[in-house]
Amino acid sequence: MSRTRTGPLGGLALGFAAAFGGFAAFLLVGALGTLGCLVGRRADGALDPADLLRRGGRR
Numbered sequence: 025m026s027r028t029r030t031g032p033l034g035g036l037a038l039g040f041a042a043a044f045g046g047f048a049a050f051l052l053v054g055a056l057g058t059l060g061c062l063v064g065r066r067a068d069g070a071l072d073p074a075d076l077l078r079r080g081g082r083r
Contacts (some may be wrong), residue, residue: 030061034057037053037057038050038053038054038057041053
């Protein structure tokens, strides 16, 4: 699924969580969505965990 579809779907999920579950549900859906995004990028090979742990020495 492309990022063009993923962004609006994530926003829709956050909107439903905020409307029906309140602020705590909004934060939980946002945190789990971020975690899912990171796991998906790792599974696709687009994310190297070492990049997250390295200091910003090169740009």
